[in-house]
Every structure is written in C-alpha cells, then in structure tokens.
Amino acid sequence: MNLTTRFRSAVLTALSLLALAACSSGNNDDRLAPIAPNSGFLTVALTDASVDDAVEVIVVFTGIELQRSGGGSISIDFDTPRSIDLLSFREGRTTNLVEGTSLLPGDYEWIRLKVRAEENLQNGSRIRLRDGRQFPLYIPSGLESGLKLNRRFRIAQGAITRLLIDFDLRKSVIAPPGQAPHWILRPALRLVDQLEVGTLTGTVDIAGLAAAQQLASSQCRAGLYVYRGSDVTPDDMDGDPTDGADPVVYQPLTPAVTTSSVIYTVHFLETGDYTVAATCQFDIDADPSRSEYTPTATVPPGTLPAMRFLRKNARISASTTTRTDFP
Numbered sequence: 181m182n183l184t185t186r187f188r189s190a191v192l193t194a195l196s197l198l199a200l201a202a203c204s205s206g207n208n209d210d211r212l213a214p215i216a217p218n219s220g221f222l223t224v225a226l227t228d229a230s231v232d233d234a235v236e237v238i239v240v241f242t243g244i245e246l247q248r249s250g251g252g253s254i255s256i257d258f259d260t261p262r263s264i265d266l267l268s269f270r271e272g273r274t275t276n277l278v279e280g281t282s283l284l285p286g287d288y289e290w291i292r293l294k295v296r297a298e299e300n301l302q303n304g305s306r307i308r309l310r311d312g313r314q315f316p317l318y319i320p321s322g323l324e325s326g327l328k329l330n331r332r333f334r335i336a337q338g339a340i341t342r343l344l345i346d347f348d349l350r351k352s353v354i355a356p357p358g359q360a361p362h363w364i365l366r367p368a369l370r371l372v373d374q375l376e377v378g379t380l381t382g383t384v385d386i387a388g389l390a391a392a393q394q395l396a397s398s399q400c401r402a403g404l405y406v407y408r409g410s411d412v413t414p415d416d417m418d419g420d421p422t423d424g425a426d427p428v429v430y431q432p433l434t435p436a437v438t439t440s441s442v443i444y445t446v447h448f449l450e451t452g453d454y455t456v457a458a459t460c461q462f463d464i465d466a467d468p469s470r471s472e473y474t475p476t477a478t479v480p481p482g483t484l485p486a487m488r489f490l491r492k493n494a495r496i497s498a499s500t501t502t503r504t505d506f507p
C-alpha cells in the first residue's frame with residue numbers, strides 16, 4: 181500500500197516527497213486495508229528543539245507501530261528508510277513522517293517510531309558535530325523498543341488526527357562519559373495533538389535578570405525553563421522526577437551582547453497552565469542525564485551548585501500565543 185509524505189521545508193525541496201509503502205500489520209487482523217467507509221486518518225509530524233554543538237542529527241526511520249486499545253498492534257514499514265535531519269525542523273517547522281494514513285477509528289495506547297540506530301553502524305542514525313566529526317547514534321535495546329511514546333490518543337471516524345512528535349535533542353542526544361565515541365539516542369520525546377497546542381513567547385532582559393539575581397551582566401549564563409503546572413519549584417533537567425519536576429522545555433538564551441535582551445519562542449505547548457522560569461546559571465545544567473542541582477537539598481551553602489530562578493505563571497490556549505517577559 182503506497183502512502184506519501186511531504187517535507188515542508190523550502191531548503192529541502194529536493195527531498196520534498198517521501199514515499200510511504202509496504203504497510204503490514206503484526207499478529208492481528210487490523211490491517212491497513214481499504215476501510216474507507218469507517219476509517220479515520222492519521223498524520224504524524226516531526227519537529228525538534230536544538231542540540232548544542234551539532235550541525236546535523238540524522239535519524240533513520242524504518243516505520244511506525246501503533247497499539248489499539250483492546251486490540252492488536254498495527255505496523256507500517258517503509259519500503260525505503262527515511263533519513264531525516266531533525267536540525268532542519270526547528271523554530272516551529274515540521275515535516276510529516278506519515279500523512280493521511282487510513283486507520284481503524286478508536287483509542288490507541290501508544291506509538292512507536294522504528295529507527296535504525298545501532299552501535300558502529302555507519303549508514304544508520306548519526307550526529308555530525310561542529311568540528312566535523314561524525315558518530316553513530318544508537319539506542320540501547322533499540323531494535324526491540326525503538327522510540328516509544330506511551331500516550332493515549334484517539335482516531336475519530338471520518339476525521340484526521342494530527343499528532344506531532346517533538347524531539348528535544350538537547351535531552352535526547354547524550355555522549356555518556358567514558359563511552360566515547362558512542363552517542364546515545366534516548367527517548368526524550370513529546371507527543372501532542374496539533375489542534376491542542378499554543379505558543380509561548382517573550383523577551384528576557386539579560387541585564388535586568390542579572391541584577392535581580394545579584395550578578396553582573398557579564399556573569400549571566402541565561403537560560404529559560406518551562407514546567408507543566410502553576411507555581412512549580414524549578415529544577416534542572418536531570419531525568420529524575422524525585423528531586424523536582426523536570427522541565428517540558430529548556431533552552432539557553434544567548435544575547436548579541438551581555439547587556440541586551442533575548443526574544444524567545446517555545447512552540448507546540450499543550451493547552452494548560454505552566455511555570456516559566458529564567459536563570460543566569462544555565463551553565464550549571466550541563467548534563468540532562470545527571471542531577472547537578474537539587475532545589476530541595478538541605479546542605480550547607482556552597483556544597484552544591486546554586487541555581488536561582490525568576491518565575492512567572494503562564495496559561496497556554498489552543499492556536500494562540502502567550503507572552504511572558506522577564507524580569
């Protein structure tokens with residue numbers, strides 16, 4: 181069964197059409213067969229938040245798998261693997277991995293991205309650094325698990341469900357100490373409904389932020405954190421929810437000069453309440469897999485790195501832009 185997907189980036193017009201084919205199902209009868217009278221339709225798009233020090237992060241997709249509630253799994257295997265440079269789809273840009281795929285309507289438990297990401301595999305997923313070096317990306321147990329997103333969604337009869345998968349590469353791509361030259365691609369993804377997202381934007385006055393945190397502007401290593409829920413106590417990004425809430429999104433703020441302001445934009449936030457926090461100690465949060473700051477720690481001053489935050493609450497509504505400025 182032939183499916184088509186289209187790249188939506190002008191700089192990649194040579195790759196504007198992706199052929200989706202060879203759809204097959206697992207051990208079940210829920211095949212992607214002609215079921216038009218009672219079918220729903222699924223489009224899955226990809227986007228990315230940037231990763232430091234990389235100029236190219238290519239993920240090789242070989243298909244997707246979906247799990248129906250109370251039913252079997254459905255597999256879609258591509259005739260030809262899709263090599264997608266995720267760094268080409270930042271700042272609100274997206275590309276479709278599948279488009280208008282016909283599926284049985286109902287509730288689904290999860291979606292899994294099948295990827296080619298193995299150790300020492302030169303034609304698989306890979307990362308190219310600013311200094312020109314290139315390394316394979318691999319997923320521990322990747323052949324069995326792929327990139328799985330455990331989140332329920334619904335395919336409505338006669339309608340198109342538009343899902344978006346956000347690869348936050350700053351969280352997803354890590355080079356574990358002592359394992360060079362291996363780079364790991366780990367599941368740090370968000371699955372959202374494109375009809376239920378909004379945008380957060382604002383300006384951070386670096387000089388004002390530094391003054392509020394009793395620092396000189398030249399000492400401010402600014403960063404922005406966004407947490408789900410109001411009045412959240414900010415924590416660093418460490419993959420450990422037991423010492424504080426991890427951010428949904430976090431990013432550096434780099435001004436043109438140390439005293440200037442930075443305009444930030446966070447795309448594709450689900451509707452709801454958020455805590456937005458700005459800090460001058462973003463450099464402390466260097467490793468997304470390790471806790472470098474614990475907001476609830478009761479230790480003598482100076483024992484752990486200190487991160488100070490200015491916080492504001494924000495409410496995101498569908499298809500709208502919410503503005504939050506600092507300070």
